Every structure is written in C-alpha cells, then in structure tokens.
Amino acid sequence: MKTKKLVSTIWCEGCSGCHMSFLDMDEKLVDLIKNGMAFSATPFTDLKIPPHGTDIGIIEGSVATDTQEEEVKMMRERCKIIIAMGDCAVFGGIPTMRNRYETTEIFSRAYKQAETNYNQHLPAGEDISKLLAKVKPVNEVIKVDYYIPGCPPTPEAIYEVLSKLIEGKTPELKGKLLSYE
Amino acid sequence: MKKFKINSVEYSIDTEKTIFEFLKDIGIYIPTLCYHPYLRPVGSCRVCIIKDRGKFKNSCATFIDDGMDIETHTPELIEIRKWILQFLFSERNHYCMYCCVTNDCEFQNLGYYTGLDHFHFPTFRNIFDIDNSHPYILFDNNRCVLCSRCVRVCSEVAGHFVLSENNKGEHSIIVADNGVQFGKSSCTSCGLCVQVCPTGTFVDKYSMYLGRSWETQKIRSYCFSCPVGCGIEIYKRGNNIVKIYSDWNSFTKGLICYKGRYETVINYRKYKNKTNIDIYEDLNKIIKNVDENSVAVVDGTLFNEEIEKIRELFPNTFALYKVNPKILDNSISFDELDNYQTYIIAGWDLNKEYGTIGSIIKRNKYYRNCKVIYLDNEKFEVSGKTIFIYKNYYDPNFISGFIGGMDCDHLVLPLNTNDVGLLKLIGNKTLQEVDNLKYSSIFIFSRYLNINISNIISRFRRKFLFTIDINRYSDLFDEVFPIVSEFEINGSFYNLFNQLLYVERVFDKEVV
Ligand code: SF4
Ligand code: SF4
Ligand code: SF4
Ligand code: SF4
Ligand code: FES
Numbered sequence: 001m002k003t004k005k006l007v008s009t010i011w012c013e014g015c016s017g018c019h020m021s022f023l024d025m026d027e028k029l030v031d032l033i034k035n036g037m038a039f040s041a042t043p044f045t046d047l048k049i050p051p052h053g054t055d056i057g058i059i060e061g062s063v064a065t066d067t068q069e070e071e072v073k074m075m076r077e078r079c080k081i082i083i084a085m086g087d088c089a090v091f092g093g094i095p096t097m098r099n100r101y102e103t104t105e106i107f108s109r110a111y112k113q114a115e116t117n118y119n120q121h122l123p124a125g126e127d128i129s130k131l132l133a134k135v136k137p138v139n140e141v142i143k144v145d146y147y148i149p150g151c152p153p154t155p156e157a158i159y160e161v162l163s164k165l166i167e168g169k170t171p172e173l174k175g176k177l178l179s180y181e
Numbered sequence: 182m183k184k185f186k187i188n189s190v191e192y193s194i195d196t197e198k199t200i201f202e203f204l205k206d207i208g209i210y211i212p213t214l215c216y217h218p219y220l221r222p223v224g225s226c227r228v229c230i231i232k233d234r235g236k237f238k239n240s241c242a243t244f245i246d247d248g249m250d251i252e253t254h255t256p257e258l259i260e261i262r263k264w265i266l267q268f269l270f271s272e273r274n275h276y277c278m279y280c281c282v283t284n285d286c287e288f289q290n291l292g293y294y295t296g297l298d299h300f301h302f303p304t305f306r307n308i309f310d311i312d313n314s315h316p317y318i319l320f321d322n323n324r325c326v327l328c329s330r331c332v333r334v335c336s337e338v339a340g341h342f343v344l345s346e347n348n349k350g351e352h353s354i355i356v357a358d359n360g361v362q363f364g365k366s367s368c369t370s371c372g373l374c375v376q377v378c379p380t381g382t383f384v385d386k387y388s389m390y391l392g393r394s395w396e397t398q399k400i401r402s403y404c405f406s407c408p409v410g411c412g413i414e415i416y417k418r419g420n421n422i423v424k425i426y427s428d429w430n431s432f433t434k435g436l437i438c439y440k441g442r443y444e445t446v447i448n449y450r451k452y453k454n455k456t457n458i459d460i461y462e463d464l465n466k467i468i469k470n471v472d473e474n475s476v477a478v479v480d481g482t483l484f485n486e487e488i489e490k491i492r493e494l495f496p497n498t499f500a501l502y503k504v505n506p507k508i509l510d511n512s513i514s515f516d517e518l519d520n521y522q523t524y525i526i527a528g529w530d531l532n533k534e535y536g537t538i539g540s541i542i543k544r545n546k547y548y549r550n551c552k553v554i555y556l557d558n559e560k561f562e563v564s565g566k567t568i569f570i571y572k573n574y575y576d577p578n579f580i581s582g583f584i585g586g587m588d589c590d591h592l593v594l595p596l597n598t599n600d601v602g603l604l605k606l607i608g609n610k611t612l613q614e615v616d617n618l619k620y621s622s623i624f625i626f627s628r629y630l631n632i633n634i635s636n637i638i639s640r641f642r643r644k645f646l647f648t649i650d651i652n653r654y655s656d657l658f659d660e661v662f663p664i665v666s667e668f669e670i671n672g673s674f675y676n677l678f679n680q681l682l683y684v685e686r687v688f689d690k691e692v693v
Contacts (some may be wrong), residue, residue, distance in 0.1 A: 087278055090299050094279060100308050140303055147299040150280035178293055179275035181284060 004038035005057065005166055008050030008076060009085075011096040012068040013135060014061025017152035018086035019043055022058070024155040032159070036166050054079040056165060059144075061090040062095050063136045066131035076142040081160065084138045087180065088152040092137040094151075103131045146171060150179045200240035200684075201229055209253055212262060212291050215328035216241035216371050217377055221337060226328055227265050227293065232258060263295045271300035272307075272351060274323035276378050278302065280381045285393035287379035288326060295663030304385035307351055314364030316441045318375055318383055322354040325382040331355060331374035338435060340544030343368045355382070364573060369532045370439035371540070376426050387446055388424035392416070397423050403431075403674075403682040404441035405667045407480075408595045409515075411437055411537050415668075415687055420453075422668070432515050432680070438536020449668050456663035457690055459670055460487040460626065460647065463492060468624070470522070471495050476620040478612060478637070481597030482628040482680050484684070487600075488606045491626055499612050501625070502632055504604040505573050508593045511677055513568070518592075519545060522565025525589070527556035528546030528572035535594055536676075538570065568592060573600070594677060597631070601675035612637055628664060630654065665690045 011019060023043060025032070033039075037155035040054060041047040050057055055167055057079025063069050073134075087093040098106055112120045138144055148157050157177040184193045189206070194203065199222065206212055215226040224242030231240045232252040252258065265343065270292060277283040309322040332355065335344040343366055347356040357366035377385040388551075397416040404411045404425075412431020416423040425446055427437035427635060458467065460483070476496035480502065481489050492498045518541045531539030546552040556562050557570070567589035573596045610619070622643040625634065630648050635657065638644045644658045651661040669690040673683045 001680065006658075014215065030362060066552060084299070087276065091276060091359055092304055096276065096305060097279075137304070138299075144299070149298050172296070173298060178296065180275075180289060181294065 004036055005055040006040050006051070006053070007044070007056045007162070008054045008075075008079065009058040009060065010041070010050070010071055011078045012061030012089070013064035013069065014057060014086060014088040014093070016060070016110050018060040018089075021152040022085070022158055025159050026155070028155065028159050032162055032166065035163065037162065050075060050078045056081045056083065056162070058083045058085050059089050059138050060085050062092045063132065063141050064139060065076050065131055067129035068130065069141055069158050072138055072141050080140065081145045081165065082138075083146045085148045086159065087140045087149055087155055090147045090149045092135055095135045099134045100102060103133060104171050106131070128150040148173065151181050154179070183245055183247040185245055185247065185251065187251045188253055190297055194245060198229060198245050200238070200243050200245055203245055204240060204253065211240050211253060212294055213241055214288065214291060214326065215330065215381060217330050217333075219338070219435055220330060220333045220377070222327060223333070225267070228262060228325065230258060230261055230265070238263070243250065259295070263297055266291055266297055267300050267302070268465055269326045270297065271302040271304040273325060274305045280324065281384055281389040282381035285395065288504075309354055312363045312649070313510060314362040315368065315370070316361065316364065316388055317370050317439070319386055319389070319523055320363045321382055324380045325355055326380055327353050327355075327672055328379060330377040330379065331383060332459065334373045334377045335416065336547070337544065338540070339371050339373050340540040340542070340547065341367070341369050341371065342543070342547065344374060357665060369536065370443060372439070372442040373427065373435070373437065385424055387443060392418035392423045395686055400685060400687055401428055401431075402443065402684050402687070403676075404437070405598050405674060405684060406440040406445050407535055408598050408600060408677040409433070409537055410598070410682045411441055412676065413437065417687055420688055422449055428470060433537055434641055436537035436540050438540075440536065441661060449666055452666055456646065456665045458651055458662050459662045459690055460664055461490050461670060461672075464490055468494060470526060473621040474620050475624060476612070477624045477626060478606060479603065480593065480602040480627045481600035482631075484667070484670065484674050485597060485602045485606065486672050487626070488602060492606065495571065495624065498607060499610050501611070501627060501634075503595070503609050503611055504595055504600045505593050506604065506609060508601055508604060508677065509679065511592055513590060513592065514678055518568070520566065521545070521551065523552040523554065523567040523569045525554045525563065525564040525567065525569040526571070527555055527569070529594060551674065553643045563587065563589065570594065572596070599674035601677065605675065628667070663674070
C-alpha cells in the first residue's frame with residue numbers, strides 16, 4: 001500500500017482567508033484523501049503542532065512576531081516540503097502595511113489613540129508575542145519550496161499544487177491559477 | 182539591404198526598424214515595459230532583452246543591423262527576464278491585492294506572463310509618501326517602476342514638462358516641478374501620465390474601482406468640450422462612463438486636455454438621470470405650434486442636427502451671439518500647427534482652453550526653439566513662418582491694429598464647440614440687431630448657457646429655455662426644459678479646423 005502523504009498547516013500573520021480557500025476545495029479534499037493525502041495539524045483535526053516527519057507543511061500568513069518566527073522554523077524542521085500559501089506568506093501582503101511605521105507608533109495608535117480604547121493600557125506580559133520590527137514573507141525566515149500566491153489563492157490553485165505533489169510531480173501555476181489578488 | 186537571423190531563420194529588410202518592431206511584424210511576442218508605441222524608446226527597463234551573437238541587447242531601442250543573429254526565447258533569456266521583473270516587483274509596493282489597478286495592469290500581466298510566483302529579495306524597503314493633493318489624479322511613487330513613460334508623455338507629447346525623475350538608484354522617484362506637491366504643481370491635468378503608466382502609480386480618482394478596461398465597452402468619438410474636437414475613447418460600463426482616454430489614432434494623435442478627460446465625465450455624472458429631452462427627437466412633441474410671435478435663439482453648444490431641427494420648427498431662428506466669420510477661413514490642419522516658427526497668441530490661456538493646441542505650441546517652443554508671443558501692448562518682432570491664434574474677437578480692427586499687414590497665417594478660436602456649425606447653419610444674425618422686435622415669445626436653446634442673457638430676454642413677455650442645468654436659470658424663465666447631454670444623442674459638429682465630426686450616442690437617454 002502507498003504510504004499516505006501527511007499534511008500540516010499553520011496560520012501566522014494572515015486573515016485565515018487562505019485556510020478558507022483550502023477548505024473551499026470541498027469535495028476535492030476527498031479526492032486528495034483518496035489519492036493519498038492525510039491531515040495532521042490542520043483545521044480538520046484542530047491539532048496545533050505538526051508531527052516530526054510531516055511530508056507537506058503549508059504556511060499561511062507573513063511573519064510578524066517572535067512566536068511566528070519560531071513557528072515557521074519549527075515547520076521547516078518538521079516538514080519535508082514547505083509551501084507558502086497566499087500573498088502574505090509569499091510576499092508579505094497586507095500586514096506589511098505596518099512596515100511604514102515604528103512598532104512604538106503602532107502600539108500607541110492601536111492601544112492609546114484608538115477612538116474605541118478607553119483604558120489606554122498597552123498589553124504587557126511574558127506570554128504575549130513581541131512584534132518584529134518589520135513584517136516579513138516566509139522565505140525571509142526559512143527556505144520555502146513552493147509558492148501559491150493569491151489573496152486568497154483559489155481552491156483550484158491549492159488543489160493543483162497538492163495533487164501534483166501527491167503524484168510526485170513538480171507543480172507549476174499557470175494561467176488563471178497564478179494570481180496575485 | 183540588411184540580412185540577419187532570428188532564432189536561426191534568415192530574414193532581410195531594407196528599412197530602419199528596431200528588433201522589437203520586426204519581431205512584432207513576424208508575430209513573435211517579446212514582453213516590454215518602458216516601451217510605448219507612441220513614445221520615443223529609451224531602452225531602460227531591459228525587460229525586452231534578446232541576445233545577438235553572444236551579447237545581450239534591448240530589442241525595443243536597438244535597430245536591426247546586417248549580420249545580426251538574434252535569439253529571442255532561449256531558457257537563459259526567459260530566466261533573465263524573470264529576474265529583471267523580480268528586481269522591479271520587489272523594490273516597491275506591488276502587493277496587488279490592495280492596488281486599484283489590479284487585474285488591469287500591464288506590469289502585473291508581465292508577472293503572470295513570466296510565471297513569477299515569489300521574490301528572492303526583501304520587498305518594499307523604501308517607502309515614499311503618497312501624494313493625494315491633485316484634484317483628479319492619485320500619485321503613489323511606491324508603485325513606480327521608473328519606466329519614464331509618464332515623463333516622456335508629459336514632455337514629448339503633451340508639452341507640459343511637469344514630470345521628471347529625482348534622486349538615484351533605489352531612491353529614484355518621479356516628481357512634479359522638481360519636487361512640489363502634485364496638486365500645487367504646473368500640471369494641467371491632461372491625464373496622459375495616467376494613460377501611459379503601466380502600473381498603479383498614476384491613477385484617475387474618478388475612474389478607480391468603476392470597472393477594469395476589459396469590463397468596459399470602448400467607443401471611439403470626439404471630444405465636444407471645445408471646438409478642437411480631439412479624438413477620444415469613451416470607456417463605458419453599464420450606464421456609467423468609467424473613463425475617457427485620448428485616441429492615438431485620431432487626427433489629434435493622442436493629445437487631450439483636462440476638459441476632455443475629466444470635466445466631461447464629471448459633467449455627465451452630474452446631469453445623469455436629471456434630463457430627458459432630445460431636441461432632435463422630442464421637440465415636435467413639446468412645441469406643437471409655433472406662431473409668428475415666437476422666436477428661437479440657438480448657440481454653438483448644440484450639434485448640427487439639433488440646430489437644424491430648431492430651424493425647421495421656427496421660421497425665425499437667430500444666433501445667440503456673433504461668431505467671427507473669419508473662422509470659416511481657418512484653413513490649416515491640426516497637424517500643420519507643428520510647422521510654425523512663431524506663435525502669436527491673443528485672448529486665451531494655452532494651459533486652460535483649447536488645451537491640445539496649447540500642447541503643440543509648448544512642445545514646439547521647447548524642442549524646436551520656437552517663439553511664443555502673448556499679444557499685449559508691447560512691441561514685438563516675429564521671425565520665420567508665423568501663425569496668429571486668437572479667440573473669437575469679432576472686431577477685425579482689433580486684430581489689424583495689432584498685426585497690421587503682417588504676413589502670417591490666422592487661426593480663430595471660436596467660443597463654443599460648434600460655433601462653426603452655428604455660423605454655417607444660422608449665420609451671424611443675432612437678435613440684438615433687429616430693431617423693431619415684433620416677437621413676444623422667446624425660446625432659447627443652449628446646452629451650456631455661458632453668456633449673459635438678461636438683456637436679450639428682458640424685452641419678451643414669455644420666455645422659455647432648453648438647457649442641461651435647469652436649476653440655474655429657472656427664475657428668469659416661464660419654463661425651463663431639461664435637454665440631455667451629448668452622450669445621449671447622435672450628432673455632429675464642425676470643429677475649428679472646419680472638419681465635420683460625428684459623435685455616436687453612448688447611452689440611451691433615461692426616462693425621467
Ligand atoms: S501596480 Fe500592478 S503590479 Fe503593482 S501592485 Fe498594482 S496591480 Fe500589482
Ligand atoms: S496630467 Fe498631464 S500635465 Fe499633468 S503631469 Fe500628467 S502628463 Fe503632465
Ligand atoms: S509613474 Fe508610471 S509611467 Fe511614470 S515611471 Fe513610474 S511606472 Fe513609469
Ligand atoms: S482641447 Fe478641446 S476638444 Fe481637445 S480634449 Fe480639450 S476640450 Fe476636448
Ligand atoms: S521595453 Fe525595452 S528596455 Fe524597456
């Protein structure tokens with residue numbers, strides 16, 4: 001029997017739109033499973049940590065905090081193939097809009113000047129992740145093997161890449177499947 | 182005769198052609214970015230790179246030469262093009278998902294064409310201020326690829342010389358007037374920079390998000406906002422005008438001014454759904470009987486067909502104002518305006534009216550060192566082939582007082598778009614010259630009433646107006662009838678070069 005290819009996903013600085021698109025593969029997900037895909041840490045299982053030896057690790061979102069930096073490094077360690085899914089993971093995307101400002105300015109705007117914020121406390125504590133000075137695409141932190149741009153990428157594009165990978169082929173996004181928006 | 186090879190196939194030509202032009206002729210596509218078919222090639226972006234006998238060359242600015250052995254699509258060249266694009270993409274803000282030109286962007290299409298799916302470099306490190314000070318145009322250097330098309334079109338074509346490049350390397354930006362706020366610069370708002378920009382750096386505020394080019398229907402027409410009648414392309418979607426671009430293939434060769442590009446659209450949106458009378462089709466239904474006590478007055482803001490219809494219905498039809506009959510002697514063509522050594526200008530501002538004639542004069546002043554003289558009381562000397570371009574002054578003595586027996590061509594600029602048609606169809610009879618007015622009812626027909634009419638109408642008992650802006654004059658008239666805009670009718674007009682131009686109906690009129 002063919003061994004199953006194990007897929008895990010994580011969600012860093014993104015809106016979850018890419019994961020929605022991933023789920024929007026709908027019945028095609030069943031095809032993927034039939035053809036030899038298995039899911040570990042994904043929205044299906046609600047597991048958060050990919051097991052060692054995962055075949056395909058999918059990362060949504062850019063890298064904006066120290067925790068996310070550790071998480072993507074963990075993904076690289078534990079997964080044989082890394083896919084950056086969506087514009088934020090591939091290019092940096094919308095979260096990079098904050099790169100224009102210093103982190104102190106951002107905190108001040110969000111927690112002190114915000115019209116809806118009455119107590120004006122900066123969140124503090126050991127457990128809270130620290131913002132990196134700049135938001136980065138995933139390939140500025142770890143080596144990425146495949147890219148699926150799109151905001152979000154279409155379910156068709158995600159399917160194309162995953163189905164090619166199960167077959168052991170090199171995926172390539174062309175025509176309508178390649179989109180930056 | 183030049184003999185050369187392209188991808189090992191032999192060709193020969195005996196004309197001067199760039200490699201890119203020749204490849205296009207034989208159906209080989211090469212991606213380009215800084216190249217624009219109506220601008221002088223500068224060969225700066227290198228996206229169109231090819232290889233000739235081991236050397237890399239740009240195809241858009243290199244002329245074909247004897248003995249060339251050109252390769253166009255080797256894996257090496259395809260890879261190099263991808264790298265060049267990647268440098269450009271990653272240097273600035275090309276996050277398409279929050280760009281208003283996405284899915285309608287030449288630069289983005291190049292990314293898709295080359296299959297670019299990520300960058301090897303950190304992106305968007307230099308951040309520039311966004312300039313939103315211009316009334317019509319949003320200007321965001323963060324999306325600029327420094328192709329210089331805007332700089333070239335603003336100078337070479339439009340003659341305005343507003344834009345230039347500033348700073349060096351990755352800090353290079355496009356600036357207006359060497360660095361003043363765009364909205365405070367000498368920009369005349371012709372919008373040609375927007376039209377040629379391959380990215381979302383220059384974008385029209387009035388058309389953004391209303392429809393991508395491929396979602397619109399393109400209608401070739403002529404601008405009816407002034408008597409030049411420049412060739413335009415109207416982009417329509419549903420019942421809206423998305424944008425107006427200049428038509429490179431018309432007699433005005435891509436020139437346009439702020440009125441044609443922006444004001445017509447703004448005007449259309451202002452009166453849309455508020456007017457419903459088509460003079461040509463509806464006048465008979467509204468005015469049943471015209472008795473001998475009624476008189477009609479028309480002006481040059483109407484199309485020929487409308488004037489004819491009114492004349493048919495009213496035995497007594499007059500012109501609202503006098504048109505200088507010398508206009509009929511305007512015998513030069515738009516093209517020939519490029520051939521003078523001295524331009525004398527009287528009564529008009531070449532940045533504000535007859536904009537594209539202004540463009541021609543300004544670019545010739547710079548590129549051919551021509552003389553431009555504004556007519557005032559000072560003495561002046563002219564040299565070379567001279568043309569005197571003046572606005573509709575009726576008094577011939579005024580003119581000759583200034584230029585006497587000087588040997589020069591004349592170009593008279595009428596006030597309104599179809600003043601030539603008005604003159605041809607109605608002549609120069611105005612009401613002011615009729616001594617014993619026997620009429621008691623006056624019907625004024627003017628789409629954009631732009632002269633003072635209180636003196637004219639004061640002698641009449643019953644007063645009616647057909648115009649587009651019904652609220653403006655409602656207290657002066659017994660009744661004001663709303664006539665539709667030029668976009669809602671078929672019509673024709675004579676421009677100031679005496680060309681008869683046809684304007685096709687863009688929208689069916691709305692039933693109010
Ligand atoms: S200018 Fe074009 S390539 Fe750049 S962000 Fe906008 S749509 Fe994308
Ligand atoms: S709108 Fe016209 S004048 Fe103004 S910068 Fe652009 S090309 Fe130049
Ligand atoms: S603003 Fe547009 S046309 Fe001008 S250099 Fe930049 S990308 Fe090119
Ligand atoms: S010069 Fe006159 S005809 Fe040409 S675009 Fe401007 S307003 Fe229209
Ligand atoms: S298109 Fe040829 S160098 Fe830019």
